[in-house]
Amino acid sequence: MTKTRLFHSNANGLIEHDHNRDGIDRRGFLKCMAWAGTGALCLIEGGVLKSFALGTRNASQVQSHEVAGRLTFVQISDSHMGFNKPANPDVIGTLKAAVDKINALPQRPEFILHTGDISHLSSPDEFDTVDQILTATHTPIFFVPGEHDVLNDDGKTFRERYAKNSKGAGWYSFDKNGVHFIGLVNVMNLKAGGLGTLGNEQLEWLRDDVKHLPSSTPIVVFAHIPLWTIYPEWGWGTEDSAQALSYVKRFGSVTVLNGHIHQTMQKVEGNVTFHTAFSTAFVQPAPGKADGPGPMKVPGDQLRSLLGITDVNYVQGRHALALVDASLA
């Protein structure tokens, strides 16, 4: 039996939660620390889920002993370069603030994952601007496309710029420090009335890609649209994500990183932790809390507390990934 818990990253205090795990004998845990309402730090080992407010004794203990991992990377998402509406007339400024945030991290990330919607309208100028701003991180970046990056040419420009050695519509995998990373594309060939789609060709590739990996390999899957159903009425989910997840279920630690919904959200289901990142550009409403999912204008002094990055740490030998959502404020 698997219990599921869904919570927002600004949840304070301690959350504990047990569930059964299949075939993995390592006793695991997940700890989640809130950043004074702007983010959460989570330590994941499956098993028990804990959440701490930042600044408590527990939080600093977790930071010093467990977060200082062997592999650190950052997720950024939804930079929407070219967007200029009231919800944020300065997406250049907020992307630069995200870069400053990355450069100020105590542990230098080895690389950055960008989970799509780099541009607003897929134009080369917008891609150029993002590239130019992100060079200031002096860090390699892996990209998957959002629907805004593949608007007019089925993703050809995107793949030429950001996914040269990818398969199919732009999917690929790579290994870093014993962690297997899988970048998926779920924004192409969408069907009327449907959600995000991976498609059979990609699903078959995924099945083969992980087939020979031992179950102890930590897996990180990243894609633009959430690979869990958050709010289908707004298209916040992926039609065939269950099929994809069935191929990685046997692994002891699976972390699924998405963007698209411009807010942080997390769900833990068995050994799989799902997490969505802040946008660096603008805010979208909580599921069902508005007539539609369009850009939400928030008071100017609040905007940067609702945009941000996600800092991820992997602690080797413990199968722990620590997720920290850090706002730009």
Place this chain on the structure above:
Amino acid sequence: MRKAWWIVGSSFTFALVMVALLATRPLIAKADETKAPPAEIKVDNFTFGPDTLTVAVNSTVTWVNKDDLPHVIASNDGLFKSKALDTDQTYSYTFSKPGTYAYFCSIHPKMVGKIVVQ
């Protein structure tokens, strides 16, 4: 008495306008004689308004995007597809055959609509 004269007068005016219209029509729209008046669909807050639109054969339907995010108008069977429409941009398609044409937004596929051509 005055009222009756007014009716005669306005009928006369109407006739004059019609004569003027008929006289200029071949000059401005020779090839488009059979075209029906344009119909507009507002793309607003991630919905098509109206989501079902009935038009006559040879009608031109125009979609106008009123959202802060782009949308792409695409027929389900691939018959027509717009470029990405940014705010206030429009896309038009002329329906020359009767039928029901289902379409959606290819980047927000939960957005669906149909054009009924009679």
